[in-house]
Every structure is written in C-alpha cells, then in structure tokens.
Amino acid sequence: MTTETRPKRRWQILVFLAPAVLVYTALMILPLFGTLKLALYENVNEQQVFVGFKNFATLFGDPNWSEAFWRGLKNNTWFFIIHMLVQNPIGVAIAAMLSVPALRFKAFYRTAIFIPTIMSFVIVGFAWKLILSPLWGIAPGLLDAVGLKHLFQPWLGKEEYALTTIALISVWQYVGIPMMLIYAALLSIPDEVLEAGEIDGITGMKAFWKIKLPLILPSIGIISILTFVGNFNAFDLVYTIEGAMAAPNFSTEVMGTLMFRTFFGHQTQPGDPNMGSAIAMMMFLVILAGVTIYLFFIQTRMRRYQF
Amino acid sequence: MKASRLAGVLLATTVLGTAASAQETTLTIESWRNDDLTIWQDKIIPAFEASHPGIKVVFAPTAPAQYNSALNAKLEAGTAGDLITCRPFDGSLQMFQKGYLADLTDMEVLNNFGDVAKSGWSTDDGSATYCIPMASVIHGFIYNKDAFDEMGLSEPKTTDEFYAMLDKIKEDGNYIPMAMGTADEWEAATMGYANIGSKHWKGEEGRKAVIAGKMKLTEDGWVTAYEELSRWGPYLGDGFEAQSYPDSQNLFTLGRAAIYPAGSWEISGFNAQADFKMGAFPPPVLPGGDCYISDHVDIAMGMNPASPNADAARTFLEWVGSPEFAGLYSNALPGFFSLSNADITLEDPLAQTMVDWRKSCNSTIRPFSQILARGTPNLNTEYWVTSANVIRGTMTPEEAAQHMQDALDSWYTPPAQ
C-alpha cells in the first residue's frame, strides 16, 4: 500500500465500522454489561448492594448451586461431543456426496436436508415429542415393522437417555449448517488443484482425504467453533421438550436452563437476577475460553493450508 | 384495505362523539390463562362493558411457561398491563413487596370473601390484601362412567377399594387404569402428591405443623403419602415416563383410560372433547380415616400500581369481586370455583359434584405453596421432581422425604415458639 493514500483510508475505517459498532454497543453490549454487573450485587430489601464475589462463592460453595452448575456444564459438554461426533461428520459426508459433479437431483437433496434447520424449536420439539411418544405409536410402530419393538423406550422420559435423545434431535435439526458450509467450501476448490492430483493418480476417496479435506479445514474449524458456541448456549430445545425444570429429574439440565430458571424465575419461584447473572457470567467465561483457544491456537495453525 | 380502515376510524369517531361523552379508557389484563381467551372475549368482557360504558377491556394472555418471566420484565420497564392475574401465595407476595401490585386492602368488595380466600393474596399478618380472589381448584379423580358400567365398577370409598379396583381394570385389559405421565413432572406433584397426600398428613393440621417446625417432612404422613404414590407406576400407561400432560388429557378423552387424576379446571375441556359420560370421586380415604381434599386457592386479580388508568382498573376489580362476576365466571369456566361468599348455582353437574365434596371433606391447600416456597430451593418446585421420581421408581419414598426435609432445612428456620 502506498503511503500517500493512507491518511484517506483512516476515515474509511471509521465509516465502515461505525454503524455496526453503534447498534451493537447500544443494544447488546450495554444491556448485557448492565446485567452481568448484577452478578456482583445482592438484593437487600429491594436495594442492589455491592457484595463482590459473594454470588460466585455461593455458586461454587453451596452444594445446592454447585451440583446444579456442574451438572449443567457436564451436560453441555456431552451435548457438544455428540454434535462433533455425529452432526459434523454427517454434514461433511453429505456435502462430499453432493459435490460429486455427476450426481443428479442435487438441488432437491440440498433443499430437503436443510429444511429442519429453518424450523423453530417449538415445531421441532413438538414433532419429535409426538414421534417418540409411547402413546401415539409412531416410533414403536416403526420399530415393530422391522421386528425391533423390544428396543422401544420412552426415551425422553428416562434419565439415562433423555439428554442424548435431545442432542440427537438437535443434530437432526442442524445437520444442514455444516452441510451448506462444507458444500460451499468444496465447490470453491479450484479445478486445477484436483486435476494436478489426478495426474499424480489421486482420485476418488483418496482425493477426498488427501486433497479436499486439508483444503476445507478452515471451514471445519469455523463449524466447530460455531457448534461449540451454540451448544454451550443451548437452551431452547431443552426448554421446549423438557420444560424449564429440565425433566426427568434435571437430567437434561444445561447451563442455559439453570440460568434461565434462576434469572427469570419459574412458576412460584421468583427470579433471582443476581445469581442468574453469576451463572451467565460463568457461561460467558467457558465460551470465551473455548473461542480463545480456537482463535489463538487452532485458527492460526490452519491458516497455513490456505490457498 | 386502506379505505375500509379509514371508514372504521370515521365510524368510531362518530360513535364516540354521540354515545360516550366521557373519554374511553382501555384496560389490559395480563394473564397466563390463554385457554380462556375466547371465554373472556365472548362472555366475560362483554358483560362488563355492557354495564360500564367508557371502559374497554382487553384480555392479553401469555403462555403459562413464559407468563412470570415476561410479566416481570414488563413490570420492571413499565410496559405491563393495568390488571395483573395473580398466582397464589408467595409468588404474588413478592411482587407486592417489590411494589408491582397495588394495595387493595381498602376495597369494599373484599368483604365478599372469607379469610381463607383472602389468605392467598394477603401479607402474613393479614394486614394488607393486594389481589381480588377469583377462584379455587379442587383435586380428585374424574372417571369414564361408561367404562365403569361396562366393567361393573363403582366409585371407591377407601384406598383398599381404590387399588383393588385399579388391579381389576388392569386385568380387564381394555382400558389403561389411570391417565397420567411424569414427563412434565407437575402433574405428579399436584394431581398425585397433593391430591392423595392430604389425607396422610391430615390437611391443614400437617401443613401448619411443618411451617411451625413441629413436624418434619420425614415423619409419617409425609412419607406415607409418597409410599402411596409409589404404587401408581404399574397402573399408568406404557411409557408413562415420556407421557406429557396433553397426552394424558387426550388419552382420557379419547376413551382409552378409565380414570384421570384431575384438577377441576379440566371440566370444561373434557366436556367439549369426551363423548362418554363422566363422574368424579374424591381421593379415597385411608381405612378408618377422614376425607381430605386439596381445595387450592389458585387465581386472583390485582392492579399494576403504575397503571395510568387506576380508576377504571379499580372499577373493574370491584366488578371482579361482585356476585355477578362470581356466577358468570364459575359457570363460564366450570371447575374454577368462585371464592366469593355469594350463593352460586353451578349448571355443570360434574363441577357441582366436585364442589359438594367441600361439605363432606376437610379442605386444605397444596402443601408447599405458602411460606415454604419462599427460599431456594423452593419446596413448591422441588416436590414436582421428588413426586415424579417416586412414581418412576428412581427414588424411594424415604429418599424423597429426606430430600424435601434437607431442602427445607437449608434455608428455613421455623418461627420461635
């Protein structure tokens, strides 16, 4: 870049950044900061009194709170593991199949498989509750048809299966996102690269592992971090399927349901914005840690593969 | 489209100009009863507006799960409606203490209500009342009369008869004995534990003893109630663990289950959906014991102190406290029993059956809604989970009772005697 144009460009930076920064600061950062600040306060006779880290001491010191929090964190982790092991590989596999040039009806498959992603949690939750319902008989009926009726369980009502079932429903809903992103990445691989590979005799599956996969790693990285952030913020699906109490017996509790129940209250239990904010703060720190690891260790390393 | 809107505005101004000389006020009601929307729109509000020209009322319900959180946010920012539907006891008490419900102690219509009715929406010492009581709900069992006739069954009086009868229905195999699931957990607590439990802890006697610190939740009565509940699992439908509340309702109204552990609020819905005859019996008594029912003050209406239409809101609340409203509401929504002292005739036979239990049984409210729901953990939500666990068999009655007592001990000190 030449030196004489530089002073001009300074203004552009401001113009380019200003609208986003203004809207974002006024409606997101300030309100959120105001809420997170509450984590350091306590309500004494309807007055907010500064108490330092007392709420965090309660959160980690009082077993009533700490057990709920660790259970939530553990469940978020399991939720994330399932998405990484099931959602993303399926998404990549579908994208890889779709990117085969000779394949027909691509548009149809792509559109159909993405449809669950555009539906609201309310619809997804309702539909799957119906299908898995022991009364309606869709799932038991289908299992019966293939002679596996004995495998049927009221999955959403059993402590040992409920969380995994919800995670798989979430996978079903969101497979479309890795599929689309990877598909776009695969299409943008220049033909010359693949042709060069073919000359060296690298084709088919081998070409996928040796040439394409390294080239789509940055996209896989973005997907992983988006999955991480989404999963550790998970709330809506658990809430619509199992309620704010994360039934059965809190076995589907994630940090989001604990935070929501604490912050806004539930039925006759009044909300406690101070403890709720303390939990939100911890969620924020967990996610921040994950994003930091991604940005500083994984992303910088992956840059090398760019073309 | 535009033209018709303009015409509407013109029409409205002419009507206003001629009919109402005073300015028109619009009141908004916040409520969680979205199921009652059409009844408010078609029956209750027109009755009020007919006798009170100049006041318009809009019923604006929120789904029950979001009601409290959304309402709190709106109250804090000052955008909540003029009238607020009050949940009973500690929930509303805290709203009153925060200044989100106006003090209504001076309203004369409160004289139309007894002390029990007012206790749901008064401070502990009874010095201030902040909502006008609307209705209570009663627990019991609603059954499919046709199915009972078919199997030659009659209403059970004692627990022994009750469980013998459930065994018989199960053996018969044509009906699921009881329609209830544990997926939503609250039914296990209210339609289960509170429903059949009060006879074990002797209603108000046991409830007040726990509040006074004279009884522990690990003592007989509280534990035996869990023991009775632990017998329910085998009589519920296959996969009851994943059966939700609407599932249970449909199971019963489609005629696939014989008995529905109920709250009286189900009556209007069941009347509309079931095509068989129904009857109801109170929780069967223990051998040699007395009859107890859970007769829970459930719903009331208060005023947002920030309302710019305070006068109109008070006028509406006066009307809510009147005998006219009591009769209208109880019959429009059979199963919501007015708390008014006024003499009301119920047109619905099933509702009449249930309200008649008050004559032969001791009434009590749900065990943990007063005072015991004030701390964290909140016993009124803890017993959702323990009751559901006991039915699922993942917790023994003793463990459930111990869990409840531990939760209580962690924050509650009974008043010094």
Add this chain to the structure above:
Amino acid sequence: MQRVKHNPLNLALAHLALIIYTIIALFPVLIIIINSFKTRKAIFRDPLALPNSETFSLIGYETVLKQGDYFGYFQNSFIVTVGSLFFILLFGAMAAFALSEYRFKGNTLMGLYLALGIMIPIRLGTVAILQFMVATGLVNTLTALILVYTASGLPIAIFILSEFMRQVSADLKDAGRIDGLSEYRIFFQLVLPLVRPALATVAVFNMIPIWNDLWFPLILANSEETKTLTLGSQVFIGQFVTDWNAVLSGLSMAILPVMILYIIFSKQLIRGITSGAVK
C-alpha cells in the same frame, strides 16, 4: 470434463444414502402437515395414514384462522426478518471489511469486542433493552425488533464475513486502487460480489432465529398490530392445550411460509455459492 471415472455403483450408493437421509429429514415435518388435515380421532388412531374422505377435516385451520389475523402476522414476520437481514448484511459486511482489510491500532481488540456478543445470549439484556425502547418510544413497533435482531445478528455475521474477506485476493483490490477506485467502490463493487456465498450463508444463518424468535416479540411488540407469526401461533401451544387439531394446523401454518421463503432463497444461495467458486 475430467471426471468420467465415476463408478455408477458409487453413484447409486450416494443416491441411496441421500434418499435415506432426506426421508429422515422430512418425516417429522410431513407427520405434522398430514395430521393437521385429519379429525382428532383419526390423528390418534393412525397417525401415519394419509387423510381420506372419512378422516379429512379442516376444523383445526378454522379454529386457528378465527383466532387471529394470520396474514397480518405473516406480513410482520416478513418485514422484521427481511429488514433485520438487510442491516445485518450491510453493517456486518462493512465492519468485516474494515477489520480484514485495514491494519490499524486496536484492530484485534475491535474484532474481539465485536465477537463478544456471540458468547452471551442477548435475552439476558432484556430489561435494559426494553427500557431503551420505552425511552425512545419504540415499544410495540417493528423497528424495535429490527434493531434488536440487527444487534444480535452482527457478531456472527462479522465473524464469518471477515473470515471470508481475508481470502479475497489482495492483487484484485490493489489493481482497483491503481485504477483510482475509492475504498467504498472497492468494497461495494469488487469485494461484496466476491463474498456473495458468505453473505448468503450469513443470511440463512440469521434468518432462522429471527423468524422463529418468540421472546422479543413477546416483550417488545406484543400488540395485535405488531404480532409476529411465531408469537401468534404460540397461543395454541400453551400448557393447557389439548386441541391438537388447532395446534397441528397452527404449526403447519408457521412452517409453510418459512419453507416457501427458504425454497426461494435457496436458489439464490446456491447461485451465490457457485458463482463465488467460478470466480
């Protein structure tokens, strides 16, 4: 072209796998739509059967349509979604360009600042946001919703777009500069068309939560005139709901417009993706 060596067996296997997955993806949606056209008894007796002359019923749709102005709700949802997407893409792309193109003091810090919002659910700021809207007189307007969704959509938009903009070749931009194009024209005429696939991705990403959100319409704009479709259909999915005809019809009516919107968008999306690839 070069890829003639594709084994027909592999292709058949790929079709088989994709068809199976397509069935899995569409099955729940079809169940809802099919059953919304059946009588209550038939829904329960045989949920998998198609409606026939005996079991066909529109009672659910009648109930739903009586309850509210669905077309008005749809219009509101549409305005909010499209309005928010426009501002997210415009502001987001501008900010992403500034971050990826220019080296300036505080660049990394600004990037982190703008990414913070990904990590905290905006729902937590509800009360302060509501107070802001009350103060500015925007309560019960669609503008309030557009502002909130724009703010909450920006972090992820900037995150993805700056990632893609870093890949736009520097030679191209420098060539533009040598030709005397202003920075604005470089952004609007050179860079934006090249990141079209990313823009389409961001649009699809953000469209879903905006269209489906229940919370902010409930808090910020719950008047009859500003109700969104999701909020309007929520009336049927409360705690005491047993009218499954109405629930299923309400859900179907909420699904269909999004599906149609998506199918229209989907063509654009793929065109965007492929044109980006051929660059």
